[in-house]
Amino acid sequence: MQQIFDDIRSDFRYDHELNGCLNCGICTATCPSAHFYDYSPREIVQLLWTENVEQVYDVMQEKIWACAQCMTCAARCPFKNSPGGLVAIMREVAIKHGMQSAKDVLRPFGRVMLKLITTGNQLSPDMIQPDHFPDWGPNIQKVEGDLKILRKAIPVKTLQTVDTAWEVSLKTSVEMYTIWEMTGVLKSLEMMDENLFDVIEDFIDEKKEDYEDWLEEQGDD
């Protein structure tokens, strides 16, 4: 518990995001999540400010995941605190420590993480289909038709894609994988969701091989 708190405090952004607290509550008054959840950015600031280690640990069990990261709190705070920024640090630490709350919360996010880590794009046209979002209604597109053809009708070549938001070159993807490896993102992912990590690792290996083959072809020319 103390280690978790120390990890939060030792983040280089900590002093940037936490300066003090007047308890004025303007952060909570303007917080969208405070409308719907048992969540208060002021509580986050107060707990960290008063170094209440046990309660910091408690809010990391659930509450920190309510934050919508809109940063309204940061823009409003007269003390230049950023409760949303502090939550971002706490989420990173929760993942680093493999906290169950992080695992639970991230599970429904798996499809997006798979897309992002393998392609660099979060949302792709094939994800935004009526069967994935029934609550978006029966007419989420105004023209019926084959998705591929509808995308081909976009007059920008880079957007004529279905499984990525835009076409990303192979070299770019491989560079991104290097960043994930070198910054520990893949390691975090492995701790959070081993199955997802395995799928992503296979995908990355395949793409890297494709890139090696492409480089060899270039050499042959």
Added chain:
Amino acid sequence: MKPTDNTPGNHNMTADGAGPGAMKPGFHNTDGQGIAGHGSFFQQADLSREEAVKATDWVRKHVDRRTVDLGDRMDDIREHMWELEREGEIIVHRITDVHKPATVKTLFGWEKKIPTNQLWHHKSCGQCGNIPGYPTSLLWVMNNLGMVPGKDYLDETDQTSCTAWNYHGSGIGNVESLAAVFLRNFHQAYVSGKQHGFEAGHFFPLVHCGTSFGNYKEIRKYLIESAELREKVKKILGKLGRLVDGKLVIPEEIVHYSEWVHVMRNRIASELQKIDVSNIRTTTHVACHYYKMVHEDAVYDPDVLGGNRTAIITSLSQALGAQVIDYSTWYDCCGFGFRHIISEREFTRSFTMDRKIKVARQEANADVLLANDTGCVTTMDKNQWIGKSHEQNYSVPIMADIQFAALACGADPFKIVQLQWHASPCEDLVEKMGISWDSAKARFQEYLKEVEQGNIDYLYNPELAYGGAK
């Protein structure tokens, strides 16, 4: 009793309870209606005229002009960039005269250069996958202003998203990975002109996404402030071959596309506008990550809503001659929430209906709600239908500012503005603008048959997307 004894401001002299002994000396004698609504606790400050002027000046200087005491933490980060460049630590990708910059003021009165030419389109992963009419409208407007693809702008495949949605939504990712992605993408922008025969720095990045814009500014700040972070990412960028003379490349400004629209609004209106929109009631939702993250850098203009709102979007509506309508929840987030729109949609759709769509209809009676970010357009566009289940039968068309501008300039609502991807009721707006929705739809359906045959219209030579022929 003399008016000056116990009744500051001479108010309520004749009200019940007035008179000696009714209140403590010096306190306002009130029966509930004090000066400007103050209660009985109100006490006259009794400042001399000089003191009052001094106090008011302080308020004007520090509050009205938004020049709050910034302290050490709120230095203009760009000044530290110049220092680092002088020390040989970094290379600053500069905005020069060739980029034809316009100068605007930010929230804290700082000047910001907005390049208007030679732009590297940094696309948005949500926008391109979900509401592609936003980048197509932007490129269409640029083409119609005479900009030449491959020389005046570039749209290429060598870019990733900023990956900040993942970070804000899931916590997977970290400052180091975000910084490396930022530097990788912006290095590519810096060198991208090479394959077209231009010098390094020819194209300057134009960021389409609000979250990318906020994230990149935040990360740039951390990079400038933290030598340790620079050291870490330098190793990564070195391995990727993305250092220049062994140095990191950092852009002079982070520029959002809606800032480009803001500074080009009068040219758009005077050179391209074909449709009178004076009968259209527009209202605005600006992305949180545009003006709440690193808020000192957001663009404000005293001529746009008195400088009490960030200027973008509203300024475009004004330039086009639309009716600009304000509403009470303008400051609220759309409800996107990153993680929430995927896994806690009851939050997203409740917030967007209660705080945005319903208010935009009831208070502003808006014909259209204009935004400048992918997540906001998506959230407010897609989550209206479900409101019916709670008898919230409110709906309003949502689109990006540039889509509205393109419509006003005569762009095809399907082929260019791509409104077919929107769930909100755009039909009435288009008709109100004097454009036949049905005719445009019929034309588009005919066009789809051409597309099936491989006959596709492009805004520029598709080879350019891969660094090929001009």
